[in-house]
Amino acid sequence: MSAGNHDQPLVRHGAAGPRNLAGLAVVLLLAVLLIGGTWQYTRQRIADNGARQILAGISVVLPGILYDNEPNKDRVLQDTGAGRPLPIYRARRNGSPVAAVVTVSAPDGYVGPIRMLVGIAADGRVLGVRITAHQETHGIGAAIATEPPTWLAGFVGRSLTDPPEARWNLRTDGGEFDAIAGATVSSRATLAGVRTAVQYFNTHRDEIFSTPALPAGTP
Amino acid sequence: MTPDNASNSSAGQLLAEGLWWNTPGLAALIGLCPLLAVSTSFAAGFALGLASLAVLCSSNVLIAALAPWIAPRFRLPAFLLLIAALVTTVDLLFEARWFDLYGQVGLFVPLIVTNCLILARGESFAAHHGVWPAFLDGLGYGLGFITLLAGLGALREVLAPGLLVAALPAGAFFLLAALVALRQLVVSRRGAA
Numbered sequence: 124m125s126a127g128n129h130d131q132p133l134v135r136h137g138a139a140g141p142r143n144l145a146g147l148a149v150v151l152l153l154a155v156l157l158i159g160g161t162w163q164y165t166r167q168r169i170a171d172n173g174a175r176q177i178l179a180g181i182s183v184v185l186p187g188i189l190y191d192n193e194p195n196k197d198r199v200l201q202d203t204g205a206g207r208p209l210p211i212y213r214a215r216r217n218g219s220p221v222a223a224v225v226t227v228s229a230p231d232g233y234v235g236p237i238r239m240l241v242g243i244a245a246d247g248r249v250l251g252v253r254i255t256a257h258q259e260t261h262g263i264g265a266a267i268a269t270e271p272p273t274w275l276a277g278f279v280g281r282s283l284t285d286p287p288e289a290r291w292n293l294r295t296d297g298g299e300f301d302a303i304a305g306a307t308v309s310s311r312a313t314l315a316g317v318r319t320a321v322q323y324f325n326t327h328r329d330e331i332f333s334t335p336a337l338p339a340g341t342p
Numbered sequence: 343m344t345p346d347n348a349s350n351s352s353a354g355q356l357l358a359e360g361l362w363w364n365t366p367g368l369a370a371l372i373g374l375c376p377l378l379a380v381s382t383s384f385a386a387g388f389a390l391g392l393a394s395l396a397v398l399c400s401s402n403v404l405i406a407a408l409a410p411w412i413a414p415r416f417r418l419p420a421f422l423l424l425i426a427a428l429v430t431t432v433d434l435l436f437e438a439r440w441f442d443l444y445g446q447v448g449l450f451v452p453l454i455v456t457n458c459l460i461l462a463r464g465e466s467f468a469a470h471h472g473v474w475p476a477f478l479d480g481l482g483y484g485l486g487f488i489t490l491l492a493g494l495g496a497l498r499e500v501l502a503p504g505l506l507v508a509a510l511p512a513g514a515f516f517l518l519a520a521l522v523a524l525r526q527l528v529v530s531r532r533g534a535a
Contacts, residue, residue: 146411150420153404154427161431165438172441256445261382262502262509305506 176255181212181224184242184251190214190221199334203227203323211331220245220332225324226255229316233308234258237267241320247282247328251275252317257309264309274303274310278317283325291318353478360482365490365525366459373459377491378514380450382502387495388488389436389443393451395484396432398460401425402468402480409469421464422455429455459483494518 177195185194192215200208209226222244229237237257242250252275254268267274277300283291292298293311302310324331360366366373376394381387404424412420433451437444444451454460463483468476497517501508508517 143413143416146408146413147416147420149411150408150424153408154423157427158430158434161434165434168438169434169441172438176441260509261498263506 177212180240180253180255181214181242184224184240184253185214185222186242186251188214188222188242188244188250190216192216194224196339197336199331199337201323201327201331201334204319205230213332213336215332222250223324223331225320227316227320229312229319231308231312231315232257232259233264233306233312234260237309237312237316239313239316239320241317243321243324245328247284247321247325249278249281249317249321252278252313254313259306259309264303264306266303266306267309267313274301275313277301281321283321288322291321356475356478357482357485360479360484361486361489364483365486366483371522372462373457373487374518376450376453376457377487377494378511378518380447381491381494381498381514382509383446383499384492384496385443386447387491387493389440390447390450390454391484391488391491393432393436393447394454394457394460394487394491395481397425397428397454398463398484398487399477399480400428401460401464402476403473404428405464405468406471406473406476417465417469421461421469425460425464426455459487490521494521 174195181194192213194212194214197213197215198210199213201211202208203211203225205228209228211226212224213220214222214224222242225241225243227239227241229239235258237259238255240253240255242252244250253272254275257265257268259265259267286299290297290299291314293300293302293307293314295302295307296311298314300310300314373394376390380390401421401424405421408420408424409417429452432454433448436451437448463479467479471479494514494517498508498513501513501517505513507513
């Protein structure tokens with residue numbers, strides 16, 4: 124079965140003749156055309172998909188909130204503690220701040236970072252939380268992201284005064300929040316992410332709403 | 343069993359080769375990396391299997407068509423370049439068409455390029471056969487791979503709520519081992535009969 128038995132090279136081994144080069148050139152050209160063509164064909168759609176996902180995410184973490192701007196375009200990048208700037212989307216009505224959607228990347232997931240969107244009303248109350256990306260174990264830690272988000276709903280209406288900041292922990296850690304059974308690590312990481320968003324919002328509220336929006340098209 | 347000469351083997355035999363006799367992951371223990379990492383659910387397994395099938399069929403066809411033009415010493419880089427270009431193409435199409443599913447398995451689609459199954463079929467079969475048998479070979483092996491990925495995914499998805507280990511990567515090894523053993527049992531029974 125070795126490949127050599129079947130080999131009947133039309134060109135001598137070792138000779139970099141014009142025919143070899145032509146063959147390689149065809150392969151190269153084919154590769155360039157394939158990738159270039161597909162990229163051209165798909166890039167608009169991929170960009171639309173990304174934008175649609177952000178829009179959908181924003182609307183689910185701001186349930187029942189009235190705003191008249193386009194939060195996905197009213198975007199700033201700020202470092203909420205992840206070590207790199209992440210987007211914050213602002214929702215306004217008649218120009219005044221109504222709510223913000225803070226992107227958090229909680230570093231301490233069981234498998235890797237857990238990315239989430241946290242919707243926070245102008246008065247500091249949590250409006251909604253959605254996990255946007257995670258690699259938690261299927262069937263265990265992945266329960267943080269199940270739909271409908273029954274566990275995440277436990278954060279809705281909470282703020283840094285309810286419960287007091289020191290009690291923003293899992294019950295096992297002396298706090299007020301239940302962990303998902305069997306998924307303490309994932310629950311703790313998610314809780315820490317929500318807490319980070321709320322803390323950042325409380326201390327940087329004015330900065331969040333007054334920073335000029337990034338121009339459209341910036342990554 | 344294993345048809346060595348494609349000119350004597352029918353389309354059915356070519357398909358059966360990849361689907362049963364030499365099933366990737368079960369009989370030929372290659373392509374295990376994505377198999378174990380992605381087979382957490384039926385949908386994820388099926389999606390990555392489909393992407394692999396698309397790459398395998400198209401790379402086999404292109405390699406069969408281009409191999410006569412490329413000297414053996416240049417084949418490896420040329421085939422790898424082709425496979426990488428095809429994987430990138432499939433990756434972009436996947437992200438454009440099935441965005442939600444891409445979120446789950448997207449990480450592993452570019453890694454298809456490192457799946458030795460694809461280079462192995464290209465180098466050991468497609469490069470020495472015509473376009474049509476190469477396509478059938480890719481189809482057979484691709485379908486075999488999908489069946490295993492989706493099947494293992496479904497199995498783990500069903501077992502995970504009651505049997506925690508099934509959800510973990512280690513559980514994938516155990517279940518795969520069980521499937522390999524099962525297949526060996528069937529093959530040896532047949533051989534004895």
